[in-house]
Amino acid sequence: MHRYLFRRLLSLLGTLLGVTILIFLLVQLIPGDPVQYLLGDYPTEEAIAAMNAQLGLDQPWIMRYFSFLGKLLQGDLGTSYITGITVWQEIEDRFPITLQLALYSIILATVIGIVVGMIAAVKQNTWVDRLVVFFSLLGISAPGFWIALFLIWIFAYQLSIFPISGYDGFYSLVLPSITLALGGAGMIARMTRSSMLDVIKQEYMRTAQAKGAPRTSVILMHGLQNAIIPVMTLIGLEFGSLLAGAIVTETVFSLQGLGSLAIEAIGKRDLPTIQGIVFFAAVLFALTNLLVDLLYTLFDPRIKYE
């Protein structure tokens, strides 16, 4: 187990190194540069040259990459060109909202998805099943901004239960969490359903029923426990991407999370902030997946890491 963990962490480092190269190259490819934004609409040639020198943008990109990497190794993500605040500080300011949003959504998506998926599997080919399949498809394919506006219109504008937009504690995150959870719940429900259907056909299920075990315990203990592995992978992936911030949902609900910070930074070509957020998100994503892999052993003793 320890050796496995060590190997995984080592390969994680390799992945992240690859990520830094990729981020850096992609950022170079975006047309437009931060100096144009920083100096306003009518800069002189001298001002442009001076600003390029000040930001080190007159260096070749390979030099800038190594300076970025060097700082990164010391835990420094750089400083925003636009606000003059360190990227760590920017992330620290914005991440709490994103983290809460990700947690609430993934919990909601998991609970809804697994319960509904299991019911559908048990009641295969009945109207309940069809309804679940229909709604999970709807949840997956309905665009986030549409769900968001729909929820705002009913629960905030008409019924005044929740605020329309802005962050003001848990209450203000309910609608955004539901918005984000619906898509995930749809996927989790479909995955749970198909995985359960495979398991239900297994002979040990019939055996369990034959020896007289109560139906619910057969479904939960014998069924779900065996069906859960692919669902967990999906939950891990979903949670990992939620942690990177949800651009559309944050924009519609006017929440100041990582997603809105990222989109602002891209619009202003704030290179250190873009690089910092993408790197931060990549680290979280990789760690979440590692954690999920380790959790497999809890649910399925057959899985052992050597």
Place this chain on the structure above:
Amino acid sequence: MMKWRSLAPIGLGMALLLAACSSNTSVSQNNSSTPQQPAAATEGGTLVVAAPVEPDTLDSQKSTWLDNTNSQSYDSFLSRDMQGKLVPHLAESWEVSDDGKVWTLKLRQDVKFHSGAPLTAEAAKASIERFAEISPVKDLAGPIEKVEAADAHTVKVTFKEPFAPFANMLLGTFITPLDPERLKEKGDQFGEAPSATGPFMNPEIKRGASVTYVKNPDYKWGHVYADNPGAPYVDKIMFRFLKDDDTRILEFKKGTIHVLQEVPTTYVPELQAIPGVKIETNMEQGMKYLGFNNKKDVFKDVRVKQAIAMAVDREPIVQYALSGFAKPIFGPLPPTIPGHSEKIENMAKEMYGYNVEKAKQLLAEAGYTDSNGDGIVEKDGKPFSLELLLMDDPVLQRVAQILQNQLKEIGLDIKIAVTDAATVKDRAIKGNHELFLLYFGLNDPDILFLLMETNNSKRVHYSDPKVDELLTKGRTTLNEEERMKVYEEAMELLVKNPPWVPLYVTESVTATRNIEGYKINPFTGDILFGDIKITK
């Protein structure tokens, strides 16, 4: 039957949902049907403004962009009144030396910083020097040589050469006296807790969400054209940054916002119908234009540019793309920028009024004819096709589609390319573009120098030695009347060999709700928040 039954729960759900909505609507109708006395305006309360852009910083000297959101802590030295006349503000009088190189500002003696310390010439001097050193837009203030405090309340700014647009810099808050104590304490981080002499102070900054100021209770040096030159009526003012249009509109309809800036014109009729809502319009100090990359060979032939100009019909653009909230413009400067000339505007209208026949004729003279009958003109066997570059703004995209149709009338094939603002500017600067839609804004005719002078022309890449000479002369001519003559001469050349096709001046729409006293100065763009009272 099976199918019906399986759909039943959905139908039921929808019915419940609709019932929930409609019952709520009827409740609110009941509420509004009880006769309501128009509540009397009161002092106090928090005025909530939905602002279009979140400022990068509240430090006016580190910003490239100042609007009402980040200038509430500050006062300008001078201003323009509602008729456009230069009037005093923090400087009670000002004069320019005969050689045009020395500006002397006499400061009001009763002004205090938020800390209670009096405004001194030393503080003003230090602020102007800081601007000239660190501001990203310091070049807009011209070649400042030195700043002196002649006595306790007199500041002298000396230039290396005369620079007329400096008056325009004194109208805004880029150059504004900052509290020297706070500067010493915060230095580079002044923007986190700015302090100066303005009507509001102590901003609470929630990045990505809002900025909230409290009123300056000791304020008594408001604009001469304000109804209330004293402390603002409201206790606090909150600027909220809501990026999504649908969300902003819903918040406003819900009644959580008093002032909604930059209302998309398509929503105006809907908002106007709400009781207590007023729609205010304000003509921008700038314009939207169809630019040529004048460096390109195809635009070296002035007939081609003129033909394109004549093929544009501004009426449908204003009506359909902007729901009528714009004024067509033909000349280089809109009426809101000093230097605008009726003579030039009429001349441009005369030359480039909508005329498809004449446009076709000009194109034919330039060698473009439709030889294969496909509706697109050719020259040397190559069809005439140009790319039209623009940013992903819904209004500009509608304009582009109308232009594409209009230019097809004269046989020009337009390929629309939509991208983000930074890419449009980058491609324009690099000269990697043909036709493009863009805008400019500034409150001085010097904008023509910044856009058209050979070395500065980074968008249209225009170059004409005669125009360069006139625009340079405009910068150094201090006599207002003489200066405007110089610009008139330059604009005549810019009409004859056009660098662009001016399209329209936007009337920006603001919706207000449950407030009174809203007023915006068309010549500075300042909203007089001190005059506003909340009525509900």
